[in-house]
Amino acid sequence: SDSIRQLNQLVLFRRKLVQDRVSLSNKITGILKQYFPQSLLWFKEKDTVIFCDFLMRWTTLEQAQAARKTTFLAFFSKHNSHYPDVNEARFTQLKAAKPLTRDEAIIKPNSLMISLLVPQLKQLLLAIRTLDEEIKELYIQHDDHIIFDSLPGAGPCYAPRLLAAFGEDRARYQSASDIQKYAGIAPVIEASGQKAWIHWRYHCPKFLRQSLVEWAGQTVRYSYWAKAFYEQQIGKGKSHNVAIRALTFKWIRIVWRCWQDRKVYDESTYLNALRVKGSQLLKYAVDN
Structure with a gap:
């Protein structure tokens, strides 16, 4: 039927987007290890909207350390990360963190790539979420x-x-x-x-x-x-x-x-x- 063929196409598209998400997430992780590895320690899951929004706001350790505590904690609260102890620990680690390198020839190109790739990852996450909603709607309509x-x-x-x-x-x-x-x-x-x-x-x-x-x-x-x-x-x-x-x-x-x-x-x-x-x-x- 049309609904089954449509469902088959949607789940196939979703699988391809998931593969793209994994590939892009790994690429971003590899770049962060070159100049801003601390960010990887603060987020257990790298393929999340909160991780993307963090890096879109603070692409370098220097930028993150310049943020006020209230601003930093408000960011996590806004993203429904209501874990006071965890967020306090993140802020403490942020202030105590030392840069992996101060070489601008490394920091600038890599931070630029992060600013270009992370929005793509966020868009992929939103696209997968949209497909999930469409798949669910089609799926539950079927008696089987x-x-x-x-x-x-x-x-x-x-x-x-x-x-x-x-x-x-x-x-x-x-x-x-x-x-x-x-x-x-x-x-x-x-x-x-x-x-x-x-x-x-x-x-x-x-x-x-x-x-x-x-x-x-x-x-x-x-x-x-x-x-x-x-x-x-x-x-x-x-x-x-x-x-x-x-x-x-x-x-x-x-x-x-x-x-x-x-x-x-x-x-x-x-x-x-x-x-x-x-x-x-x-x-x-x-x-x-």
């Missing part, structure tokens, strides 16, 4: 959103991406294997003569695979069996990426069934099914 809301670790970021990935045409994927192969999660087995080998599937929709793998990685933090499965794979000597891909393979079968049956995911139901089957995964989880 309750299925993807129920998935561990999906949240407002991955749930719309998963809905866009599966779509609404139940006949499109006749089995979980269909989407496992189409998304590039199922490996390719090739044979020649008496030799056979397995390799990564190269030709597939990259964003679709990325959405599934990234979400599966999040489930390790929120799902009991997913964490046990991941640790089991690591215990077998598998790398992190291989373990997450194997976990993604299992999750696709579960999500496909929920999607086909129009039922929300229930962790306890799945754990009970594993228990009935005498799954070695549960035994591993209990023993470890």
Whole structure:
């Protein structure tokens, strides 16, 4: 439908903007390390509006140190950073800070770049926020959103991406294997003569695979069996990426069934099914 295709385009655009945000944030961090590293210590998150506004107001340590205490504290209060002890500590550190360099040949070019790049970062943050609002509005209008809301670790970021990935045409994927192969999660087995080998599937929709793998990685933090499965794979000597891909393979079968049956995911139901089957995964989880 138009709404699903629109949702798919929006989540793809959002992902690209997030990549731009990470790249630009890293570039700004690298420049600040050259002449104003103290600013990096005062903000835990670098991709925030408050961080951008701080650097747009004070691009150098000298400018920040010239600010009055009331002005400095009012800035954080205006940005809803109501932590008196933290803000007092920031101001104390600011006044005690010594410049990394006094070389104007370093300070001026780098501070100029900060004044040029930081507004771009702020605009990216606002753009992502706008996309989030549009995505949410489209997503909650779809009846299937309750299925993807129920998935561990999906949240407002991955749930719309998963809905866009599966779509609404139940006949499109006749089995979980269909989407496992189409998304590039199922490996390719090739044979020649008496030799056979397995390799990564190269030709597939990259964003679709990325959405599934990234979400599966999040489930390790929120799902009991997913964490046990991941640790089991690591215990077998598998790398992190291989373990997450194997976990993604299992999750696709579960999500496909929920999607086909129009039922929300229930962790306890799945754990009970594993228990009935005498799954070695549960035994591993209990023993470890």
